[in-house]
Amino acid sequence: MANNFKEASVDEITQVMQQAQTAFEAYQQTSIEQKSVFLEAIAAEIEALGDGLLQKASEETNLPIPRLTGERARTTGQLRMFATMLREGSWVEASIDTANPDRAPLPKPDVRKMLTPLGPVVVFGASNFPFAYSTAGGDTASALAAGCPVVVKAHPAHAETSEMVYSAIKKAIVSSNMPGHIFQHVHGTSFESGKALVQADETAAVGFTGSTVGGLALLQYSSQRKKPIPVFSEMGSINPVVFLPDTLNKNAADLAAQYAGSITLGMGQFCTNPGLMLAIEGDGLYSFLDSLGKGIEAIKPAKMLHAGIHTAYQKKSHEALAQDGVKVIQKSAVEAQDIEALPTVALVSGKTFLANPLLHEEVFGPYSLMVNCKDEQELLKVLKSVSGQLTTTVMGTDEDFAAHKALLQLLPSIAGRVLFNGVPTGVEVCHSMVHGGPFPATTDSRFTAVGTNAVKRWVRPVCYQNCPDGLLPLALQNANPLGIWRLVDNEWKK
Known part of the structure; x- marks a missing residue:
């Protein structure tokens, strides 16, 4: 295995998961402040x-230092965000319906509910975010906040980076007096190691960011268990962007500069890369394409994350460009070397796009396909033909929005995040963010991988009926010792 890290055996994974289960039981005894x-x-x-x-x-990743500096700040920021969430406390969704013994014809019991952690969580590190979606990234931070131990399988493309972050977490475990196996770290490149982690009896849930093939494989492993578990896979997305006519007529050059940058940001290696663009035929579109082509031509190729991603980009982009009716708008003027990606944008008619499912597939890298639609009806048909997405974006003026209400009504059914007059690359870490979407963008569209609501992937509701007050969790006791917001007999109270 690369970097000389030993592949975890099935027996070692069994032991790791057993240790995680023991740590889970101990972690339940730690206070909110300790967590x-x-x-x-x-x-x-x-x-x-x-x-x-x-x-x-x-x-390990060929990513530039400024990009990694920002990503590290995002990673530490979201860890602190979850700490703040824990102290505030309302995330457990405590609700209380008090008893009414005099209700007729049947007395009403005392019923109380809150969210409780599932158990050990397995996290698969992502290749394209060595910090924010990997060892101590959003899945790990939200699972630990929820009260779940975490076992991370390091991504082999940045195994040494993962090992360094693991060393930091181990120090934090000691200084915070946490259970010793509350976080564990394994290496592996084989299908067997991933399967063993998902199918271990103690595993309660799985977090994954990566390819559709990988995410669906983990989902299949879960379905083969005696007790299936939730698998939260964030997978492929082409993030369609609709350019409406009035804004193209007025702002073509500015829009082209904005999107040349977004398409090639990080050499297109973002799950929110705008891989599909749609517009209605007209002079504004042609002006936009001319400016976009000039912008792409001026962007130099750069190395991709690793050879495997580069090989996949070469294969997928060549396949897409070889399809009948697909025309290259422009490629970078600089020849790509080694594992560099060649920025490319292409054009196809709406009719051809609708007839060719291959064009609907993600090309992970600095590539985007513009679909030239003959009218609004064809544009809507194209948009409806696209499967579930992480994001969808509409670029328009107030006049555009007033004239295309059917389009605006359609967008929320396609994606987890709907953007207006912006670029999808860049995901704000905040309470209101949704980084998820209908299948196949994710395996469960009800949840987000970013923001405080990410914690809800690792919990389930538990109801206590007629439980003595002293035996209730603190969040549900009458005195509200945690001082959190609770729904008590249909009223929010502290």
Whole structure:
């Protein structure tokens, strides 16, 4: 295995998951404050790794230091965000319906409900975000906040970076006096190791960011268990962008500059890369395409994350461009070397796009396909033919929005995040963010992988009926010792 890290055997994975289950039981006895301090300690220890962490990540992924600096800040920021969420406390959704023994014809029992952690969570590190979606990323942070131990399988493309972050978490475990196996870390490249992690008896849920093939394989492993578990896979997305006529007529050059940058940001290696563009035929579209082509031509190729992603980009982009009716608008003027990706944009008619399912597939990299639609009806038909997405974007003026109400009504059914007059690349970490969407963007469209609501993937509701007050969880006790917002007899109270 690359980087000389030993592949975890099935027996070792069995032991790791058993240790995680033991840690789960101990973790339930830690206070909210202790958990919050632990998350903050992880953030501090990651920062303490300094420039060495950034340099190692850059060596392994070919990502530039400024990009990695921002991603590290996002990673530590979301750890602290979940610590703040824990202290505030309302995320458990505590609700209380008090008893009414005098109700006729039947007395009403005392019924109380809150969210409770599922158990050990397995997280598969992502290739394109070595910090924010990997070892101590959003899946890990939200699962630990929920009260679940985490076992991470390092991504082999940045195994040494993952190992460094693991060392930071181990220090935080000790300094925060957490259960020793509350976080564990394994390496593996085989299908067997991934299957063993998903199918271990103790595994309660799985988090994954990556390819559709990989995400569906994990879902299949779960379905083969005696007790199936939830698998939250974030998979492919082409993130369609609709350019409406009035804004193209007025702003073609500015829009082209904006999207040339978005398509090629990080060499297109974002799950929110705008891989599909749609517009209605007209002078504004032709002006946009001319400016976009000039923008793409000026962008230099750069190395992709690793050879495997580069090979896939070469294969998928060549297949797409070889389809009948697909015309190259422009490629970068600089020839690509080694594992560099060649920025490319292409054009196809709405009729051809609708007839060729291959054109609907994601090309992961600095590639985007413009669909030239003859009218609004064809544009809507094209948009409806596209499967579930993480994002969909509409670029328009107030006049455009007033004239295309059917389009605006359609967009929320397609994606988890609907953007107006912006670019989909860039995901704000906040309470209101939804980073998810209908299948096949994810395996469960009800949840998000980013923001505080990401915690809800790792919990389930539990109801207590006529439970003595002293035996209730603190969040449900009459005195409300945690001081959190609760729904009590249909009224929000503290």
